[in-house]
Amino acid sequence: QKEVEQDPGPLSVPEGAIVSLNCTYSNSAFQYFMWYRQYSRKGPELLMYTYSSGNKEDGRFTAQVDKSSKYISLFIRDSQPSDSATYLCATGTTDSWGKFQFGAGTQVVVTP
Amino acid sequence: DGGITQSPKYLFRKEGQNVTLSCEQNLNHDAMYWYRQDPGQGLRLIYYSQIVNDFQKGDIAEGYSVSREKKESFPLTVTSAQKNPTAFYLCASSISLAGGNEQFFGPGTRLTVL
Numbered sequence: 606q607k608e609v610e611q612d613p614g615p616l617s618v619p620e621g622a623i624v625s626l627n628c629t630y631s632n633s634a635f636q637y638f639m640w641y642r643q644y645s646r647k648g649p650e651l652l653m654y655t656y657s658s659g660n661k662e663d664g665r666f667t668a669q670v671d672k673s674s675k676y677i678s679l680f681i682r683d684s685q686p687s688d689s690a691t692y693l694c695a696t697g698t699t700d701s702w703g704k705f706q707f708g709a710g711t712q713v714v715v716t717p
Numbered sequence: 718d719g720g721i722t723q724s725p726k727y728l729f730r731k732e733g734q735n736v737t738l739s740c741e742q743n744l745n746h747d748a749m750y751w752y753r754q755d756p757g758q759g760l761r762l763i764y765y766s767q768i769v770n771d772f773q774k775g776d777i778a779e780g781y782s783v784s785r786e787k788k789e790s791f792p793l794t795v796t797s798a799q800k801n802p803t804a805f806y807l808c809a810s811s812i813s814l815a816g817g818n819e820q821f822f823g824p825g826t827r828l829t830v831l
Contacts, residue, residue, distance in 0.1 A: 607759070651820075654819055708759050
């Protein structure tokens, strides 16, 4: 079983809709949670970084962490065609020494 | 501009050849990493380095080698012992290996074995 599970999609939404992405993880020791955006044939770009449970908002992006359910989410409001990309979640612990666990990524397509 | 550069962008290799992928960063980060990305799979860690002249094997180090002679450089060699080397290779760096430090990625190198 993978430590981080993520639906591969593709997830297709019309422009302006809310995009809802999620990951589940198995290790309750995970404390750090990240979302990366990756355009085709490019390197991942860090979008959101959260520590422990709770919500974090940055512009159109909101990240949620529910440690009791081992569930992390990313919401994109007012989606744009430029949001079409693959979104990767990642987690780690304080003693993981940089060894994050990555999900396989969810492909998002925002149609005009 | 601070960042991570990888070269070449595309690389073609014949079976039996070794190839070296370049990774350079000017972020003054101590820690550097190499990942492999295959379709439908998460990033898999090949090697990581905490400091100059020190590096550790990741989850899939067989068939790969690295060096860390300079803080800003972390080249990856894909040897002929790697049985399935066709993949997208990503280099990353972070301030240190301490838990929780964000990793920043380069643009990647796509390696194809002919």
